[in-house]
Amino acid sequence: xxxxxxxxxxxxxxxxxxxxxxxxxxxxxxxxxxxxxxxxxxxxxxxxxxxxxxxxxxxxxxxxxxxxxxxxxxxxxxxxxxxxxxxxxxxxxxxxxxxxxxxxxxxxxxxxxxxxxxxxxxxxxxxxxxxxxxxxxxxxxxxxxxxxxxxxxxxxxxxxxxxxxxxxxxxxxxxxxxxxxxxxxxxxxxxxxxxxxxxxxxxxxxx
Amino acid sequence: xxxxxxxxxxxxxxxxxxxxxxxxxxxxxxxxxxxxxxxxxxxxxxxxxxxxxxxxxxxxxxxxxxxxxxxxxxxxxxxxxxxxxxxxxxxxxxxxxxxxxxxxxxxxxxxxxxxxxxxxxxxxxxxxxxxxxxxxxxxxxxxxxxxxxxxxxxxxxxxxxxxxxxxxxxxxxxxxxxxxxxxxxxxxxxxxxxxxxxxxxxxxxxx
DNA sequence: GTCTATACGTTGATAGAC
DNA sequence: GTCTATCAACGTATAGAC
Numbered sequence: 408x409x410x411x412x413x414x415x416x417x418x419x420x421x422x423x424x425x426x427x428x429x430x431x432x433x434x435x436x437x438x439x440x441x442x443x444x445x446x447x448x449x450x451x452x453x454x455x456x457x458x459x460x461x462x463x464x465x466x467x468x469x470x471x472x473x474x475x476x477x478x479x480x481x482x483x484x485x486x487x488x489x490x491x492x493x494x495x496x497x498x499x500x501x502x503x504x505x506x507x508x509x510x511x512x513x514x515x516x517x518x519x520x521x522x523x524x525x526x527x528x529x530x531x532x533x534x535x536x537x538x539x540x541x542x543x544x545x546x547x548x549x550x551x552x553x554x555x556x557x558x559x560x561x562x563x564x565x566x567x568x569x570x571x572x573x574x575x576x577x578x579x580x581x582x583x584x585x586x587x588x589x590x591x592x593x594x595x596x597x598x599x600x601x602x603x604x605x606x607x608x609x610x611x612x613x614x
Numbered sequence: 615x616x617x618x619x620x621x622x623x624x625x626x627x628x629x630x631x632x633x634x635x636x637x638x639x640x641x642x643x644x645x646x647x648x649x650x651x652x653x654x655x656x657x658x659x660x661x662x663x664x665x666x667x668x669x670x671x672x673x674x675x676x677x678x679x680x681x682x683x684x685x686x687x688x689x690x691x692x693x694x695x696x697x698x699x700x701x702x703x704x705x706x707x708x709x710x711x712x713x714x715x716x717x718x719x720x721x722x723x724x725x726x727x728x729x730x731x732x733x734x735x736x737x738x739x740x741x742x743x744x745x746x747x748x749x750x751x752x753x754x755x756x757x758x759x760x761x762x763x764x765x766x767x768x769x770x771x772x773x774x775x776x777x778x779x780x781x782x783x784x785x786x787x788x789x790x791x792x793x794x795x796x797x798x799x800x801x802x803x804x805x806x807x808x809x810x811x812x813x814x815x816x817x818x819x820x821x
Numbered sequence: 822g823t824c825t826a827t828a829c830g831t832t833g834a835t836a837g838a839c
Numbered sequence: 840g841t842c843t844a845t846c847a848a849c850g851t852a853t854a855g856a857c
Contacts, residue, residue, distance in 0.1 A: 412840075415840080416840085419840095432727070433728055433729060434644065434728060435642040435643070435644055435645060435724070435728060436642070436645065437641065437642055437644040437645035438642060438643065438644035438645070438728070440831085440832065440833085441832075441833060441834085442831095442832075442833090450841085450842090451841075451842050451843080452832095452833085452834090452842095453834085453835080453836095453841075453842055453843080454840080454841065454842075456833080456834060456835075457840075457841080460834090461833080461834080462832095462833065462834090513727045516723065516727060516782070516783075517642070517724065517727060519782070519783050519785055519786045520639070520720045520723060520724060520782050520783070520785075521640055521641060521642060521645070522640060522785055523785045523786060523789070527785075527789060530786055530789040530790065531789055531793075534786075534790070535789065535790055538790055555814070557807070557810070557811065558803075558807045560790075561804060561807035561808060561811060562811065564776070564779060564780075564787070565772075565776050565808070565811055567779070568775040568776045568778075568779030568783075569771070569772050569775045569776060571775075572771060572774070572775035573771075575723070575726070575727050576723075576726050576727070576775075578726055578727075578729055578730045578734075579726045579730060579737055579741075580771070582730070582734060582737045582738055582742065583737065583741070583742055583745055583767075586738070596765075597768060600764070600765045600768035601768060601772070603764070604764065604768060604769065604772055604815040604816075605815065607762070607814060607815045607816075607817065608811045608812065608814045608815035609811075609814075610814065619822075622822080623822085626822095647849090647850060647851085648850075648851065648852085649850075649851090657823085657824090658823075658824050658825080659824090659850095659851085659852090660823075660824055660825080660852085660853080661822080661823065661824075663851080663852060663853075664822075664823080667852090668851080668852080669850095669851070669852090
């Protein structure tokens with residue numbers, strides 16, 4: 408059974424990680440200050456350093472959590488056997504993640520843009536093997552005539568880029584949408600349009 | 615006629631801007647140091663501050679140049695009247711820019727991810743009016759039956775995101791490509807695949 | 822125009838009282 | 840576990856000699 412101290416500890420760590428996600432996403436690793444993260448989490452800077460020895464370690468633990476979530480979300484790809492259903496669900500799951508967790512997506516983007524110093528091992532192992540397995544699935548669909556011939560890697564990169572664009576570039580999209588962020592309804596429409604465009608690209612659309 | 619001093623001046627400014635592009639792209643605004651930029655440009659830090667009063671001003675001037683280039687490149691969209699040719703050329707131009715100037719693309723991405731503090735005015739005015747004009751052109755194609763019905767904004771965002779992905783995420787793509795950056799030949803193939811996927815998405819592919 | 826030395830602010834991290 | 844006070848390192852910017 409957890410005592411009070413342990414509960415406080417969990418609560419604080421959760422708060423700090425949530426605060427760090429916001430601040431790292433909006434200011435970058437170097438631009439984020441531990442003072443700002445602590446303030447956002449509602450405690451003094453020294454406490455933050457009590458729970459996370461260094462800024463670098465906090466960043467690494469945060470990224471680890473984001474990678475775990477990414478892997479969970481990726482399972483949507485495997486829930487269905489028919490390409491049309493599988494792709495539709497995967498794209499919808501990624502669009503939903505961009506909507507709910509834009510800061511997580513931004514941290515990922517920043518990390519990769521700046522050379523993936525921290526996540527390169529994850530990319531080389533986990534992500535690469537996940538990708539190659541799905542490429543095999545897609546090529547299977549193609550060889551069974553269930554989908555137009557295409558380069559499976561290029562398709563995956565297209566899905567990743569467009570869905571993450573709605574998180575990473577949300578500020579630009581809001582400005583181009585007359586200065587207003589998408590409403591839930593508008594975002595649902597955008598999701599449908601993305602699904603539709605990609606299904607057409609792979610030869611699986613109704614019309 | 616330009617004298618020696620003026621030539622030196624131009625040469626140094628050009629060098630500093632080129633160095634700044636590399637350093638800002640790979641370390642972010644805050645992560646980049648004027649010392650590092652100066653070193654990359656081959657001169658002492660004090661000289662950099664002689665040509666550019668502050669780091670912030672250097673960053674702004676650099677971004678301005680990138681926006682100008684973006685506008686030039688965007689003209690590829692208007693060089694042809696038929697949708698298939700126009701889109702093909704535009705996508706190829708954007709893929710080429712990602713190949714030749716990945717750092718410029720990364721700086722743009724970083725700037726927008728972190729709230730577009732510097733470029734928001736450009737987005738609100740120049741980019742927005744450019745986009746709306748092209749949306750009108752696309753809608754014209756659709757109403758003349760030259761293209762499948764679709765949301766023109768969603769199409770433009772798809773083109774932007776996938777083409778810029780090849781610059782911004784080049785590190786990730788290289789890792790997933792067995793640790794090797796794309797050769798010129800491979801990149802040409804990727805470009806063809808992107809063009810093919812998008813043409814299919816809009817109902818303009820041969821097959 | 823160039824460059825060395827330096828002033829000054831910011832920030833990550835800790836000491837030590839509670 | 841919490842928090843105030845403090846320090847050392849770093850980074851922007853400039854002064855001033857050449």
